Amino acid sequence: MKPETLNFFDKVYEVAKLIPYGRVTSYGAIAKYLGAARSARMVGYAMNGSGGKDVPAHRVVNRKGLLTGKHHFEGTNLMQQLLESEGVEVVENQIQNLESVYWDPSEEL
């Protein structure tokens, strides 16, 4: 099917669903994979609509491994709990040992 058939948001959701268990990626990595390397902000913006969808938004963080989007989740530590539940070490909203859990769609997909 034509890629243009899917909206930018929909593409983001598709890639987010492809994130392996216990792994995380950055908005920029997803944006780059979609061909919109400069639209990293749009990726996060798109995640606003991820609520109600099967998109593991908790696996998407900024390039520093910081849980910048945790404020968009319900509780104050829901996002962190989800990550830790998958074996990702998180301290103070920041992912530890990021290089070990980082997943780049344009590299491994």
Add this chain to the structure above:
DNA sequence: CTCTTGACTGAGG
């Protein structure tokens, strides 16, 4: 069409 907002990123001090 114009203006504002934003879960980002890279460069410079």
Add this chain to the structure above:
DNA sequence: GCCTCAGCCAAGA
């Protein structure tokens, strides 16, 4: 390593 500034692009009013 930390802080600040500017560029980027799409969606909504």
